[in-house]
Amino acid sequence: EAQVKEKELCGRMFLVALSFAYFAKALSGSYMKSTITQLERRFDIPSYLIGVIDGSFEIGNLLVIAFVSYFGAKLHRPKIIAVGCVLMSIGTFIIALPHFIIGRYEFETSVRWVVNSTQNPSPCPVGSPADPTHDGRLPQVPATGCEGDSNLSMWIYVLLGNVLRGIGETPVQPLGISYIDDFATEENAALYVGCVQTISVFGPVFGYLLGSLCAKIYVDIGFVKMETITITPADSRWVGAWWLGYLIAGFITLLSAIPFWFLPRSLPISGTQGPEKCTPEQTSFIKEPPLLKHKYPAEENTSFIEMAKDFIPTLRTLLGHPVYLVYLCVTITQLNSLIGMVTYKPKYIEQHFRQSTSKANFLMGVINIPAVALGMFSGGLLMKRLKLNIMGAAKMAFGTSLVGYILSLFFFAMSCENAKVAGVTLSYNSMDRISYDKHSAFAACNSNCFCSAGDWDPVCGENGITYVSPCLAGCTTSAGSGKNTLFSNCSCVGVAGNLTASTGQCPHKDDCERMFPYFLALSVVTSFIISLGGTPGYMFLIRCIKPQLKSLALGFHALATRTLAGIPAPIYFGAIIDTTCLKWGQKKCGGIGACRIYNTTSYRIAYLGLTLSLRTVSFFICIPGFILLRRQLRKEERNAAHGDPANGRTELEALRKEEFVTSNSDQSQQTPDNNTDRETRL
16 A cells, blocks of 8 residues: 555655656746847847757757667656756856846837937938939948957757757656656556646746737846836837846746656556566556556666667568558648647737737737647546547547637738838828838938938828837937937928927728638637637547657657658748838848848738648548548558457457557557567557
8 A cells, every 4th residue: 555655655656756847948938038029139130040040959859769769768757858958058157148248228219318408400311312212221331349349149059959969858858758658558548648747838928928028028128127118018129128038937947857856767656566676667546456467568678779770670660550641641741730830929910900029929828828838728628528549539620620710710800001111012192092112211301411221210200100110200400318318390291380290100000900810710719619629639649659669759749740841830920920011120241130020911911821831731631530540540450350360359348448558559469479569459
């Protein structure tokens, strides 16, 4: 009885430790996605390069995941997971490192903080008329000191830290899930995996909330006087304290490593064996001894060389499984859609619905992510209650994904017009109609000012139109300082008797503001429905192959999805989004920086169209998958009926009672010594 209690205690401790590790890695991963626009602005890089940084996490996984999954399953799994958590924390700290070695953030502005001054310099320097040639830009003179400018390469530290974070994350999922499945019963495994994944989804909740909090804090807080900052968090030049969240996430990840150092390699078993230890694959939360033989025993005494020799044949066997291969293709396609969508969803909310970075992250954390958590937990609970077999799990995953896909089509109808910006979305000669044709930033009203069209220093005219800069608005005088600066005598504003402009873009209160709550509601519903199929789909992966291939199957699945989805998806999504940019920021040393304003119509079509197109392809791949799965199940029933009579009857009874099967297609050729393989099932 004491051994039973010890076994249950160790099992529950592992569940808690793994859940916390999942929470920590999900928190830091979601925080990375919440800082997308912050990193773009801080390092003056386009979206596709942010996609490279985001995909570097998967590159770290790619380097070691196949070997960790295979060899780690035969070693001390809890300690390997602990080492991984430590590496994740170190990588997270490295990501924050550039803030402490880079200079202060300098944004492009003509507004200055002036103390005890009654006269401000004119925003309209008088000079020769602006030359509208060369695409409306004046020749850019590189700033002094560009050779030593560290901004150009500081994002490399973020990339390298994310690679190390990916290496550290490698053992957590395949070794942790397979460990749970080894000591849990078939009936409870789905619920336990669902619980772990549900708790892990709360990591993104706190990750996005942390991102929302840090986005409100100025990047150089503590190093500059905040009253001298002339921009607000709603400005496209604002950069929050992105580095602070990485320090917090790194500390939490370091804490998650502690419990795994104290967990045993295997759990004690009750009965007459006394103090002997059984392998993790032979242990279970419940006490029925017959269920122990359904687990695959680990070969603790196998040498490293023997394991290495067996790796290629084992991998060949795994890749020869048709159902597993089809499942792999489906998940790769759907994950391309999911990863690209999730990576740039806060940015989509910012640009399309004109919300601040902080608000976009907050809404992702408190509205969207909890719906995903509830959906994943409900999916695991439904699978346990309905006792779904492998076909039932596949149908449930497919059905929920299809319903979510149909609902997602309504996102196309939720459109918003772009901001009215003179010289970008409006012509100076026609202020009543938005057009995405190329407009000149120069007009007769600002021809007396020597302006640069490359700057982005928006001001809001009294006519409700945003101008790229006070100079291009034709303003000749200014009063006040900082955020309260008021520009006057603005010849391009054109309001009789009141030619003034204030700092920042004009607020927009239109139909888009009323459309935003409907967008959030539909987003919550679709996220919940799609996530209902998450746990059944994952359990399908675990149960469609032989138990001795379980760890390798999980590891290779993670390897393939990271290589073919996690790495490329953020890059090509970002590259396509970059093509919809209307106004690029300018680096002080020359070249384009981060995008300031997008064509919202093109952005919506590109972002949603690419997301739903990939999911459409995945549905077509599912058709041969169901055909192959049905054939496999029929073949296994025939093999069980024509095999050893006693074992055949036992297996058929188990199939009818639990409605679970495995992909053990060669059961009729098994020897009596390998009867444990013949008796495995979902």
